Each structure stands twice: as C-alpha cells, then as structure tokens.
Amino acid sequence: MSFDGKIYQDLTTDEGLRSHRQTFGQGMFADRAGFGFQHHRLVILSLGLLNAALLIAAAVIGVYCANAKDLQVSDLAATPLILEMNFLRNHTAIVKAKAEFQRALVKERADFVQIKQEVMQKKALTDSLEQRIRNLQAEKTNLQSNRTVLEKNCGRCPLEWVLLKTGCYYFSKSDAASRKNWSDSRADCVSKGSDLVVINSLEEQLSLNVNFPRLQSSSSMWWMNGFWIGLTATENQGAWLWVNNKTEEATMYWRAGEPRNSEAHSGTCAAFLSDADSMKTWYSGNCQQNQLNWICEMEPRRI
Numbered sequence: 001m002s003f004d005g006k007i008y009q010d011l012t013t014d015e016g017l018r019s020h021r022q023t024f025g026q027g028m029f030a031d032r033a034g035f036g037f038q039h040h041r042l043v044i045l046s047l048g049l050l051n052a053a054l055l056i057a058a059a060v061i062g063v064y065c066a067n068a069k070d071l072q073v074s075d076l077a078a079t080p081l082i083l084e085m086n087f088l089r090n091h092t093a094i095v096k097a098k099a100e101f102q103r104a105l106v107k108e109r110a111d112f113v114q115i116k117q118e119v120m121q122k123k124a125l126t127d128s129l130e131q132r133i134r135n136l137q138a139e140k141t142n143l144q145s146n147r148t149v150l151e152k153n154c155g156r157c158p159l160e161w162v163l164l165k166t167g168c169y170y171f172s173k174s175d176a177a178s179r180k181n182w183s184d185s186r187a188d189c190v191s192k193g194s195d196l197v198v199i200n201s202l203e204e205q206l207s208l209n210v211n212f213p214r215l216q217s218s219s220s221m222w223w224m225n226g227f228w229i230g231l232t233a234t235e236n237q238g239a240w241l242w243v244n245n246k247t248e249e250a251t252m253y254w255r256a257g258e259p260r261n262s263e264a265h266s267g268t269c270a271a272f273l274s275d276a277d278s279m280k281t282w283y284s285g286n287c288q289q290n291q292l293n294w295i296c297e298m299e300p301r302r303i
C-alpha cells in the first residue's frame with residue numbers, strides 16, 4: 001500500500017513528473033556514451049513502473065466506478081421499494097381498517113342479536129296479549145249469551161227455550177227437510193234432557209196456542225204445519241196416552257172431527273197446530289210417515 005501511495009503521489013505532483021522527465025532527457029541526449037546502456041534499462045524500468053501505476057490507477061478507478069454504479073443501481077432499485085413500502089404502509093392501514101371493521105361488525109352483530117331478542121320478547125308479549133283478548137272476547141260472548149238467556153227466560157230454561165208459566169218449551173222450528181217422524185222427534189227431546197210436551201191444563205193449552213211459533217214457510221197441506229206432542233194412541237185409537245204414562249184426561253183439545261183415522265195422514269200420534277179457537281188445536285197424524293216439527297217440555301230450573 002505504501003508503494004501504491006508513493007506512485008500515486010509521484011504521478012499527481014509536478015515534482016515527481018519533472019524529475020522523471022529530467023531523468024529521461026539526460027539518458028537520451030546528454031549521457032549517450034559511458035553508461036548509456038544502464039540508463040536504457042533504467043528508462044525501461046521506469047516505463048514499466050509507470051505502466052503498472054497506470055494499471056493500478058485504472059483498477060482503482062474501475063473499482064470506484066463500479067461502486068458508484070452500484071450506488072446508482074441501488075438508487076434506481078429503491079423506487080419499487082418505496083412503492084412497496086407505501087403499499088405496505090397502506091396495507092397496514094387496510095389491516096387496521098379491517099380490524100376496526102371487524103370490531104364494528106361484532107358490535108353490530110351483538111346489537112342485532114339484542115334487537116332480535118327484543119323483537120321476540122315483544123312478539124311473545126303481543127301473542128300473550130292477543131291470547132288474552134281472545135279469552136276476553138270468548139268470555140264476553142259467553143256473558144252475552146248468558147245475559148240473553150237471563151233476559152229471555154230468567155235463566156230458568158236453556159237458551160233457545162221459552163219460559164212460560166207452565167214450564168220451559170222448545171219449538172223445533174225446522175225447515176221441511178229436517179222435520180222428523182214422531183219417535184225421532186221424541187228422541188231429540190230426550191237428548192235435550194226433556195220429553196215431548198204433555199198438555200195437562202187449560203192454562204198450558206192456551207199458553208202454547210198463544211206462543212205458537214210462526215213458521216217461515218208453511219206447507220201446502222195444513223197438517224204438515226203442526227208440531228208433534230207427547231200423546232199417542234193404541235193401535236185402534238182406543239185410548240190416548242201421554243208420554244208420562246198418564247192416561248187420557250177427560251178434557252182434550254182436538255180440532256173439529258179429530259182424532260180421525262180415515263185420512264191418509266191420520267194415525268196414532270197427536271200434533272198441535274195453533275188455531276183461532278184455542279180450545280181446538282190437536283189432530284191425529286201418521287207416526288211413521290208424517291215429518292213434522294215438535295215441542296219439547298222440561299221443568300224450569302229452580303232459583
């Protein structure tokens with residue numbers, strides 16, 4: 001290194017160059033005779049040394065330039081690095097934003113679950129309130145029907161029944177298609193906890209005639225418009241018997257000419273059809289073939 005430094009110093013100072021030139025001139029022109037050969041050898045050696053110095057200098061410059069080039073290259077390479085850094089910085093921001101977003105999402109989800117629960121609770125409450133309303137409405141309907149019963153018959157007869165002084169009465173009021181023969185009519189009364197009506201007083205006879213229902217459609221044959229009562233006869237109409245097994249009473253309220261056995265509709269079962277003459281409303285009918293309405297009777301409830 002000290003050698004390289006010396007040569008470098010020789011080359012860069014004027015002093016060194018001048019001394020080399022002087023040596024060279026003296027060798028060529030002044031000291032030709034005598035020790036001229038030795039001088040030549042010295043010149044060659046000097047030139048060789050100079051060449052070596054130049055070579056080394058070139059190498060040093062080359063290394064320097066190579067380094068400089070590297071520096072330049074790395075400056076150029078830095079551009080994508082900066083971009084990448086920016087990108088990474090942005091990426092960091094994105095990661096942060098993502099985390100924030102996820103936190104927000106978790107919160108939203110929790111809020112949603114809470115709202116959903118609240119909605120479900122409100123729905124349950126609404127449902128239970130609706131159920132209560134339905135119950136109250138049912139109770140109201142029940143009370144209204146009970147009130148109707150009370151208004152109509154003081155609560156002493158079932159709904160749809162009529163309370164008269166002599167008892168509770170049910171008039172079937174069926175249309176032509178659902179009228180019944182005598183035994184089916186009686187079965188209906190029994191199913192209602194009663195029996196076909198037994199008329200055993202003038203008062204009852206008059207009450208039934210007054211309260212006799214007006215049918216919406218009356219049949220062409222008068223005898224089709226009557227109501228079965230609880231009175232039947234033995235086969236030849238020898239004796240009439242009430243469904244309570246009491247034999248015929250002395251007083252009967254037959255229509256004029258009844259009971260008759262001659263007509264097609266005649267038979268051994270009695271029916272009631274209101275008339276201006278309230279003492280003459282019964283007639284005999286065919287128990288099996290005649291399809292009529294019917295009157296049930298029961299004792300009023302005691303209060």
Ligand SMILES: *[C@@H]1O[C@H](CO)[C@@H](O)[C@H](O)[C@H]1NC(C)=O
Nearest residue numbers: 083084085086087088089090
């Ligand atoms: C980083 O974000 C900024 C602003 O949001 C944008 O201008 C820039 O282009 C982005 N850089 C990269 C490398 O995505």
Ligand SMILES: *[C@@H]1O[C@H](CO)[C@@H](O)[C@H](O)[C@H]1NC(C)=O
Nearest residue numbers: 139140142143145146147149
């Ligand atoms: C209505 O009457 C029925 C029977 O007549 C009874 O069971 C029911 O409790 C009554 N309802 C009310 C609300 O009083």
Ligand SMILES: *[C@@H]1O[C@H](CO)[C@@H](O)[C@H](O)[C@H]1NC(C)=O
Nearest residue numbers: 195198241242243244245246
């Ligand atoms: C009437 O008598 C019949 C038979 O004789 C009997 O089956 C029926 O239970 C009696 N009805 C009443 C209300 O006593």
Ligand SMILES: *[C@@H]1O[C@H](CO)[C@@H](O)[C@H](O)[C@H]1NC(C)=O
Nearest residue numbers: 180181182183184287288289
């Ligand atoms: C009464 O009518 C029903 C149905 O139409 C029938 O089944 C029954 O046999 C009838 N009863 C009599 C005694 O004719």
